[in-house]
Amino acid sequence: MRMRPVLIFDGDCGFCTTSVGLVQRLVRPRCEAVAWQHAGLASLGVTAERARHEALWVTPTGRVYGGAQAVAKILLSGGGVWAVVGAVLTLPPVRWAAHGLYRLVADNRGRLPGGTAACAVPGARTHRA
Template sequence: MAERPVLIYDGDCGFCTRSVRLAVRLPVRMRVEPWQEADLPALNVTEARAAHEVLWIDRSGRVFGGAAAVAELLRSSRAPWPLLGGLMSAPLLRTLAERLYRWVADHRHRLPGATPACQLPPEQRPHRD
């Protein structure tokens, strides 16, 4: 069991990095790591999945991806954020939240804060050593 949850994001994406800077302002005790530097096997996560979507690994080791990861992050915070996280997890809104997340993820290279790396497929992005 982990000491605190882990938020995994794409450290080569400017939009993702800026979004994470906002997330760390939430009152949540968590570890935040770009997938390029994380020990993915220890977290039971594949590189392909980490490159595809933001991930939230809770203290029990359960992995949430995409909109579900964002919802879990919000649910782990203090009011009023858990309400929004709960709404995002509700059956009727879950599909909408996931579609919105996927649209943003697929178009992040066109959004403010994007970098040229956001346009490249994960296997062509520069990797950090």
């Protein structure tokens, strides 16, 4: 049994990789961060399809949180003021707004700083102006 949670992210995405590095420096979550491409997803109870879709937080007992709730778990594990922010992100209606914001960012990460074509989420809707 694992002793620490695992943060799974898209290692091919520059935006995601940069974001995880920033979170590790600022928040200092108590977890192992690993790109889904190298994570051994089956042993974590996660599919590649889900890992491509959103960041995931897998607890030592195997519970999986995705997207904005994974972000909340990251913040909660950092302690201090980060834990307060993480706790707020778990409360409705903040949780609902956080989900919408997470999807907006995740679906457009290829257009964000550090993003490349490799960052595009398969099946994400593209919006043209």
